[in-house]
Amino acid sequence: MxxxxxxxxxxxxxxxxxxxxxxxxxxxxxxxxxxxxxxxxxxxxxxxxxxxxxxxxxxxxxxxxxxxxxxxxxxxxxxxxxxxxxxxxxxxxxxxxxxxxxxxxxxxxxxxxxxxxxxxxxxxxxxxxxxxxxxxxxxxxxRGLDAGPFRVFTEKFEEQWQGAPGHDIKIEYPRFESASLSDIAKELTFFFAGRAAKTLIESRQKPWDQSPDIYPEIDGFSAMNGRWDGFGVVHATTQLLSLTYEVGWYSAGAAHPNSHFETFNFAIQDQLHILSLEDFFKDGPEAIKRISELCIAALCRECWIRMGQKPDDDQMKWFQSGAGPNAENFAAFTVSVDHFTFLFAPYQVSAYAMGRWSVDVSFYDLLDALQANGLQLLAAPSHE
The missing domain is CATH 3.40.50.10140 (Toll/interleukin-1 receptor homology (TIR) domain)
Structure with missing residues (x-):
């Protein structure tokens, strides 16, 4: 290659x-x-x-x-x-x-x-x-990548259409194989292939909704909309799978592109079950408050590492808004063997030029909030 x-x-x-x-x-x-x-x-x-x-x-x-x-x-x-x-x-x-x-x-x-x-x-x-x-x-x-009981291959849909505006789309998705969990592997593949097909269709520009006067062809190139989705398997055991998508996109005429995260967490217990963050906690609102406190503190430390200085008042407002005690702020999360990772897209906790941010929050720091014998235990290697 x-x-x-x-x-x-x-x-x-x-x-x-x-x-x-x-x-x-x-x-x-x-x-x-x-x-x-x-x-x-x-x-x-x-x-x-x-x-x-x-x-x-x-x-x-x-x-x-x-x-x-x-x-x-x-x-x-x-x-x-x-x-x-x-x-x-x-x-x-x-x-x-x-x-x-x-x-x-x-x-x-x-x-x-x-x-x-x-x-x-x-x-x-x-x-x-x-x-x-x-x-x-x-x-x-x-050969694919090893992820717990799975071998994961990358497939993709690609499509270009020259219009006014046209589109340029690339959607990757995982194909799963597993000797021990073959039915689960097939179901996961169907799930993500379906997401990819749906995203491709939804991202297409409509041929009856074109504006050649606004987006004229320039030297053989038409202004285009674009979307590109790439995935990463974060953690996998025989009872849990955590995967994230980074979604990039832009629109013709927009000032600049943008991106966001989509995360997928599954419990594997005979069948697949999609996990929400609230599933892990005894009291969702109280857990969100604690997660917010931990994330804001970690973001301040990361700001020091990246910038060599403490966050100023404007940056603190970003952190307190984008990582404040609102469940929607923590919708993009993944699960690893001993921690959650919370993902923050551009504009959520800082200016666009600062890019993406993420914070790891240990299960230990959330012990009082987690369900007893809870779902976080599915991430432990002892369950494989």
């Missing part, structure tokens, strides 16, 4: 970024840079988001300019680190490269090995990482 690589860089570093873009092409990969791939008339932010979502690997080109600059580079770095939670622990997905000596942000340095490109043999290290990433992803495509 030709490895698709998203190259994230600050515009001040464009000339150096182009040098490494050319090296990536020489190495047989398929890198993507905005200055190389954007066409006249395209929604540039939407195309960047789509390329980022579609990439097999994200290369972060770090410099004094990029690490100290708020905006899209920081957002791309934050989102790339957030996506690591849906990858296999050994997968190579984010590769930080130093264009010059600089202070690497702690949320990157604390998770990933980085390479200083000014040192001898640095590019050979990068080539080795990319080779391993390509091998890993080729194996995963051919």
């Amino acid at each position: 030709s490895l698709k690589i998203f190259v994230s860089y600050a515009k001040e570093d464009r000339d150096l970024a182009l040098k490494y873009y050319d090296l990536l092409i020489q190495d047989g990969t398929s890198p993507w840079m905005d200055v190389k791939h954007l066409l006249p008339g395209q929604n540039w932010e939407a195309e960047i988001d789509r390329a980022f979502s579609d990439a097999n690997v994200v290369v972060l080109l770090l410099s004094k300019q990029s690490v100290n600059k708020r905006g899209f580079v920081q957002r791309e770095a934050n989102d790339a680190i957030e996506r690591l939670r849906y990858k296999q622990p050994t997968d190579i997905y984010v590769i930080p490269l130093l264009l010059e000596p600089c202070e690497v942000p702690s949320h990157i340095a604390g998770r990933l090995q980085y390479v200083d490109l000014s040192t001898a043999g640095a590019w050979e290290q990068v080539q080795a990482s990319l080779k391993l990433a390509a091998e890993q992803q080729s194996i995963e495509l051919a």
Whole structure:
């Protein structure tokens, strides 16, 4: 397979970024840079988001300019680190490269090995990482991913239609196989294939509802609406499955694209049962209050890690609104062996440029609120 690589860089570093873009092409990969791939008339932010979502690997080109600059580079770095939670622990997905000596942000340095490109043999290290990433992803495509009792394969629906506006849609969905839970695997596949088909149909532009005067064809390209859905299996046992979708979308004429999360949590007890957050707790409203307190505190810490400063008054208002004690704020959640993860889309707890956020809340911190012998126990390895 030709490895698709998203190259994230600050515009001040464009000339150096182009040098490494050319090296990536020489190495047989398929890198993507905005200055190389954007066409006249395209929604540039939407195309960047789509390329980022579609990439097999994200290369972060770090410099004094990029690490100290708020905006899209920081957002791309934050989102790339957030996506690591849906990858296999050994997968190579984010590769930080130093264009010059600089202070690497702690949320990157604390998770990933980085390479200083000014040192001898640095590019050979990068080539080795990319080779391993390509091998890993080729194996995963051919053999699927192991998730508890399941083997999970990625299927997708893709459709393009040139209209005024047209659409460009890619909806991935999981196909499950299991020797021990074959009926459950079939039902899960039907469920997510059905979601994908429904989403595809709902996202199509209507041929009788076109506006060529507003969206004229420009150099062979028509303004388009787009949607792209990618999934990640978070945790799986013989009695529980937790999966999340990251949904990106844009509309012709919109200022920029947006994204949100859809999460699916199932109890497996002879049959599939969809779990809500309230199912885990004795008193839903009281549990939400506690979760809100824990999430706001964690978001403040994350703000310190990302920005090197405590949240100001405006940012605290974002946190208190988007993570306040309202059940709707915590609708996007996943379940792991010992904690919940709450996902916050752009605009929910911060400005768009800050990207996505997530908070892990330990079962331990919710012991008084959880049901006795409750559903969280289905996530434990002892139940496999």
